[in-house]
Amino acid sequence: MNDLRIDGQRLWHSLMDLARIGATDKGGVKRLALTDLDRQGRDLVVQWAQQEGLSITVDKIGNVFMRREGANPALPPIVTGSHIDTQPTGGKFDGNYGVLAGLEVVRTLNQHGVATVAPIEVAFWTNEEGSRFVPVMMGSGVFCGAFSLETAYAARDVDGKSVGEELARIGYQGAQTPGEHPIGAYFETHIEQGPVLEDADKVIGLVPAVMGLSWYDCTVTGMEAHAGPTPMHLRRDALQVATAIMQETVAIANRYPPYGRGTVGMVQVFPNSRNVIPGQVKFSIDLRNVNDALLDTMHGEITAFVQRMARETGLDVQLERVSYYPPCPFHPDCVGAVRAATEKLGYSSMDVVSGAGHDAIYIARLAPAGMIFVPCKDGISHNEIEDARPEHLEAGCNVLLHAMLERAGVAGQAYAAPEAVSEAASAA
Incomplete structure (x- = not known):
């Protein structure tokens, strides 16, 4: 397993393909939460997941969980993810990288027939950015009980459209009660959204905490x-x-x-x-x-x-x-798994405390959680010129792969992916 690596080109192409949905003239992405463009982005990611044989679950706030079964289905899954909604003048990588890095981990495991003991899941959370509806980090906030589903449903945009109405309209108002979905551990891979890693010429940011x-x-x-x-x-x-x-x-x-x-x-x-x-x-x-x-x-x-x-x-x-x-310290086991994977793979690294909010903050209230940062050009994010080097994105995804394998465990038998799941996400 030490030689296992993801396909960096495949990851990059997936990021560029998703970025076409809501692409702006300046090279960024405008894909606000629960718009038709968000529905198209969700549909594409779900389609990719189904092609890898993943089963799909959608909860009542529209959080999507894409599951690769483990040798012991009774174990809580090792989950990775982020969000695919963007700022009005957003970039190609904020949030999207974390989701598609998770999907690339699954593709790599399938390609090499690697079976894990615990299930692996890739999640994307609703309305992380808070650009169209407040509060921010809405999907993960409802999931952890920071605020109620009813409060989220009642939130309205500038045109008076509510979250509840828009979730139903785009077909992502699922049946599962938020918070009932088990999580054994959670990892989120993200561009740093700041200049520290680039300034220090380091590839991986080990994230011990998020600032309060x-x-x-x-x-x-x-x-x-x-x-x-x-x-x-x-x-x-x-x-x-x-x-x-x-x-x-x-x-x-x-x-x-x-x-x-x-x-x-x-x-x-x-x-x-x-x-x-x-x-x-x-x-x-x-x-x-x-x-x-x-x-x-x-x-x-x-x-x-x-x-x-x-x-x-x-x-x-x-x-x-x-x-x-409040400040959010991440779980020592997850931080340790990221650190061990980084050292094993030989990437340069440093500890970076996150100054921005992420869904991992809320998930950390329910399960062990950790984050992985990679540099972004000039530290710029929430901007159409947001950029990241393909080799850095590949490195972060490789760290994610090995950190998740450390937590999920590798089973003895080879894995054969099931046929693509045909159930529509809207019916999940």
Whole structure:
């Protein structure tokens, strides 16, 4: 088994074939969740799975599980996957690579007649991106019980169409209750979506954890006044107080390296006029770090700074935490399987804590989970120019293959794939 390798060209061609569905003029992909294009993408991936003899199960939130049977069907499956929905200006690899890498693992096992003890499954989760419907990571979130199926069904897009309606319309509202599908261990292979691996010239990112995040809405209220007649010492300038808080957000992140992050991504200034002193500023704050203790410390510091600015300036400053995702450490057994596979295959590697959210975060609440990162060009993702080198994608898939084999076990007898399953996914 040590010499077993995937077919990198076959993986690349599958990625390019799927990318044609929703292809954009700039070379990216626009395939929003539960649209007709999403249905076409789902149908193509399911068709490929059926050609490999996999059985298909769809749950009520539209998560799809494609199963290759093991020598012991009673064991919970070793699962890999990601998502195939994209951002409005998405790329060819975000999410899609994780799903098609899993399919390439199955194709390789079938090609070489390798039987596993535990079943192998490839999954893709509904509405990971959250571009059309919120919350993000919807399918995996419902699966793990982070929010209810009813809440997800009721979510609507800008045109008023609901998740429940659209799932039924495209034929992917399955029968299985989310969360009832067993998972023995879960691996997710992904482009890094950041510049760390490329900058360090490493091929594989070993992912011990995903950063936690705290999101805040901050509102500073002062008084609008004429920019000319109002002396500086008599102004109640909301923007100057807001920018001090923004700078402190960055300073807090810099105090807690290497994984401290502090970002202000949205700013609304009222009345937003050239010669009027701003009377109110609303802005977002995004703080991230790798463990609860550090994130709690950062939370305390931004809260204290906001309170101090309100006291010193006399302006009304309101800070509301609107979202919190705790840091997610991955299971040592899964991280160890990825590390061992990487070392066995001889790829250069480094530990990379993920700064982005992934379905693996939610699945880790129910089963041992781990992730594998590969570089992406210039660290760019959520962009039509997103790119990755074929040899890196191949390497990540080889690591996935051997990590899954380590967890699933290799059976003594050779494997013969059953004939293609004819049951339609919509009826699963």
